[in-house]
Structures are given as structure tokens and as C-alpha cells.
Amino acid sequence: MKPLLVVGAGFSGAVLARELATAGHAVQVIDSRDHIGGNCHTQRDGATGVLVHTYGPHIFHTANAEVQAYVQRFGEWMPFVNRVKADTGSGVFSLPVNLHTINQFFGKTFTPAEARAFISAQADASIGEPANFEEQALKFVGRDLYEAFFRDYTFKQWGCDPRELPASLLRRLPLRFDYNDNYYDSPWQALPREGYTAVVARILEHPGIRVQLSTPWEPALRRDAAHVFFSGALDQFYGFSEGRLGYRTVWWEREVHEGDHQGGAVINHTRLNVPWTRVLEHKHFAPWETHARSLVTREYSRETAVHDTPYYPKRLAADHLVLQRYLALAGQESGVSFMGRLGTYRYLDMDRVIAEALALARSWLAARADRKPLPVFPAP
């Protein structure tokens, strides 16, 4: 019997491999990188001893009880509240925009009701259904807050005018009229005590799973696999035959400091004349640990060049046209399923990719048992 081949050892690939192996299949997992964990990879820094989020800060948050219970099987999780600050050049403010931000920014002492009335007077009432990110922001928080917190930051992060971006990008950020400065609304928010890579290692620890690192996908591997589950980039799978899907890439500059450098895990820098988007001080992602020294990374964003790692799917109008062509090709597959952030070309949080990997495993196993067509994508 040929094994099932899972391409990618991030959360998508690892969870799917585990479910298939648990159902009795032999599963081979490959990854082009020399480590497991995908973009959630964490590693101990030699110079400081700090646990580093190698590919940017990853905060696990979910409202999905099944996913929460699932990840808790594979490690100890520590409660964590993500409190993000924004340096606008004229002060350091709390994000997402909340009562403290509003009072500090406008020099007021508003109650929640007063702040609500004030912001609604600031908001642009002439905008009906916002057509883009900028209109959404103007309708939502008004010009002053938009320009201080969102306009330049968005330009740096996405490399284009906020008017070219979809309104849906901003809908993700809450606006609060109380002093709650928790970045997320999810009821469960936590970080793994030993880091994400240790969790993924335990997920992959099953006698039915074989992991091979530093092994890029090649079409020839299809011959030796009963089915391929691909969590790499959809356009890469087809050799970019229909064009390239747009992604932003990010990269980090590393610094070592003594003591506490910035007093918190994440500070966004919202001005255009500061070239980085945010500064991360990794020891604050593990407040249960003590370290005399500190590892700090400055995050930058740019357009993805041919050899760059794709991080954030842009999903602009032109990308949708290209995506439709790849979806049409994928729809004709019978021995391949695509999954995860890159395989489905969507920005997905960790809890979502885990939920989708569990769902894909279930639907694939059920279809195979019933001799029905195998699913090409996870159910949305």
C-alpha cells in the first residue's frame, strides 16, 4: 500500500496527518524547511535563552471548543492576553481602539456613552456601504483616528493605498467603548508553555507518521503516494502556470538588549517615516519565564519576490481572477486535496486551520469509506 503524502508540517499538515494515522493509514509528511511547525515555529534563542516566535508573533485564540480541547491534548497552555500598543509618533496608545485610546488621543475624560457619541460625530455619515478599507475606517472611526492608527500602517503593511484594499480587512478590528484592551474577543486565548513546535511535535508523534524535513514537494512524488494533501501554495503546485497569486512577505531584524527593552510584547509603529511595522520583544510572549537579556525583532513588510516566503495573501481583484483559474484546475483533481493558509490562499488563524484540517480528515475518510469522490478542499 502506498502511503498518504502530506506536504507541509505546519498545523494543517500535522493535524491532518495525525487524524489519518489514527484512522490506520500510513502517512508520510514532508516539509521543505529544516523544522516542523510551519510559520508557528518557535525556538530557543542561544544568546538570550528566550523562546522566539521565528516567523512573527503567534497568539492562539479561539471560540471553537473542539479546537481548544484538541490542542490541549498536545501540551500545556498558559493563559495569555495580547495587549498591543501603537506608537504614532505623538504618543503610545492602546490597541484596538478603546476608551483609553480615545480619551488619551483626544485629551478627554469621556464616559463610554460620551465616547460613543463623540466617535459617531467624527465618523463620516455620508458613506453608505464602504467600498474599501479607507471608507470603512472613515465610516467607523472618523478621519483623525484613521490617519493616526490605520492609514500609514496599512500602507506599510500592504504596500498599497488603503483605498485599493477591501473593507473586510478592517472589519476584523474591534472598536471598544470600555477600557478592555484585549486585542482579541475570543473566549480562549493562550500560548503553549514550551512553544508551538513542541505541540506540533507531539501531534506528529504517532507510529503511523514518518516526517522528512528539508524535502521540497516535487510532482514526481505523486507517483509514490495514494493521495497528496498539499498545504503549500496553490499556485506553486501548478508551477505558476496561471500566474502568481499576490502575497506580502515579512522579514525581521534581530537585536539583543539587556533587561526590558520596550515593556511589552508588541508595539505597532504607525508612521510612514518609521520603516518597520512593529517591534516584538519575545520574552513578553512567555511571562512565566525569567530572562536577564532580551531578544527583540523589528518586523518589515514588502511585496513578495520570486524567492521570498509568501506570508499574507493579498486577495486583490487581480488575485481573484488568477485564483479562479487555479480553483478550476484544482476542481479536476482526484488524488490531491489542498488545505491551509497557502493551499487555499486565505488568511487563516491557527484555530481555523486546525478546524479545517479536522474537517478535511473526516470528510476524506468518510468519502473513501463510501467510495465517493474525495474532497479537494476542506468544507468552508
Ligand SMILES: Cc1cc2nc3c(=O)[nH]c(=O)nc-3n(C[C@H](O)[C@H](O)[C@H](O)COP(=O)(O)OP(=O)(O)OC[C@H]3O[C@@H](n4cnc5c(N)ncnc54)[C@H](O)[C@@H]3O)c2cc1C
Ligand atoms: C506574521 C504572522 C503572524 C500570525 N499571527 C497569528 C496569530 O497571532 N494567531 C493566529 O491564530 N494565527 C496567526 N497567524 C496565522 C498562522 O501563521 C497560520 O494560521 C498557520 O501558520 C497556518 O498553518 P498552515 O499549516 O496552513 O501553514 P504554514 O504554517 O505556513 O505551514 C505550511 C508548511 O508547508 C511547507 N511548504 C510549503 N510549500 C512547500 C513545498 N512546496 N514543499 C514542502 N513543504 C512546503 C512550509 O515550509 C510550511 O512549513 C500569523 C501569520 C503570520 C504570517
